[in-house]
Amino acid sequence: MKNYKIAVVPGDGIGHEIVPAGLKVVEAVASNHNFKIDTEFYPWGAGYYKRHGEFMPEDGLATLQKFDAIYFGAVGLPEVDDTLPAKLYTFKVRKSFEQYVNYRPVRLLPGIESPLRYKQREDIDFVVIRENNEGEFVQNGEIVNPDTPEGYATDTSLFTRKGIENVANYAFQLAQKRRKKLTNVTKSNTLINSLLYWDTVIAEVAQNYSDVTYNKMYVDNAAASFVLKPETFDVILTTNMIGDILSDLGGAIMGSLGFGPSGNINPEKIYPSMFEPIHGSAPDIAGQNIANPIGAIWSAALMLEHLGEKDAAADIISGIEETTRKQTLTVDVGGKASTSDIADSIVDHLSTKV
Ligand code: ATP
Numbered sequence: 001m002k003n004y005k006i007a008v009v010p011g012d013g014i015g016h017e018i019v020p021a022g023l024k025v026v027e028a029v030a031s032n033h034n035f036k037i038d039t040e041f042y043p044w045g046a047g048y049y050k051r052h053g054e055f056m057p058e059d060g061l062a063t064l065q066k067f068d069a070i071y072f073g074a075v076g077l078p079e080v081d082d083t084l085p086a087k088l089y090t091f092k093v094r095k096s097f098e099q100y101v102n103y104r105p106v107r108l109l110p111g112i113e114s115p116l117r118y119k120q121r122e123d124i125d126f127v128v129i130r131e132n133n134e135g136e137f138v139q140n141g142e143i144v145n146p147d148t149p150e151g152y153a154t155d156t157s158l159f160t161r162k163g164i165e166n167v168a169n170y171a172f173q174l175a176q177k178r179r180k181k182l183t184n185v186t187k188s189n190t191l192i193n194s195l196l197y198w199d200t201v202i203a204e205v206a207q208n209y210s211d212v213t214y215n216k217m218y219v220d221n222a223a224a225s226f227v228l229k230p231e232t233f234d235v236i237l238t239t240n241m242i243g244d245i246l247s248d249l250g251g252a253i254m255g256s257l258g259f260g261p262s263g264n265i266n267p268e269k270i271y272p273s274m275f276e277p278i279h280g281s282a283p284d285i286a287g288q289n290i291a292n293p294i295g296a297i298w299s300a301a302l303m304l305e306h307l308g309e310k311d312a313a314a315d316i317i318s319g320i321e322e323t324t325r326k327q328t329l330t331v332d333v334g335g336k337a338s339t340s341d342i343a344d345s346i347v348d349h350l351s352t353k354v
């Protein structure tokens, strides 16, 4: 029997509620599909930072590296400044484990009304592939003489040929498995060095995928199109910062941030990949068993798919769809169900599949 080793980092806030919900579903699906999950929990995040002055121990990365995948909740507490290395935990993991793809599906679930009310379910089904390791977020810059009239500040983006090619190849191969359309979302009309280079390299990569329809769109137009004509998108390939912003917009058009899943993927599988919902630790609703766990449960499905358990992943997705279809919903989308009710509903659905 296959046995996967999963490092579990619930993090802070609702991470402690949604991660157990996801694991409950994973346990159920594993026994149906004849594999085992061995979990090891790590109490890292902003709470850990308050106690130890760091988000994870010195040897944290070495510890994580031994696992097949990392299942992560969310980090952040209101009393811990998040310009601090708050996100350092995720930054470090993404960078050190060469998780250069950030994979974020945007799909309207059955029975859920999008805030774009006139849109049908099948209108909203695309994936945002965000470059995850470089670009605008390399944190290379300085603040000079801030309190003087000459004060100024800089942040320099860094885009490498290798980095662009890697994420582009992943995105085009994904498009080949979907509706064969790829939109490069860029802003090369104003970022005339970095993003012009980005566009040039992507256009070169596109030559190798003649079966994929390739087009380019500026982010201002893309943001408007997310709202007005989401049906025109299949795979979106974009930079670290643009992807960060657009994928939250994607979560919103799914009806709740609580639905959005993501994977930080090392496609070569040299290092473990990390799976987490797109939302944060939501301290305002933590501890009440009311958080929507679907983003976390869907992220667990992405994890199983990455590990090669495609049928198990598909069963989880159909359990999620069945649950929203029959209107078992949490308060963020107008329902009364608790976090654990959602997990139980999906587990019930899985038991019908044995
Ligand atoms: P981060 O900086 O870590 O992304 P954030 O400041 O963007 O965090 P979130 O923690 O994502 O904020 O919360 C934003 C809002 O969405 C909050 O009102 C929160 O309660 C709500 N929210 C987030 N996740 C969920 C969820 N799973 N279920 C219900 N509501 C949620």
Ligand code: MG
Binding pocket: 279, 280
């Ligand atoms: Mg956020």
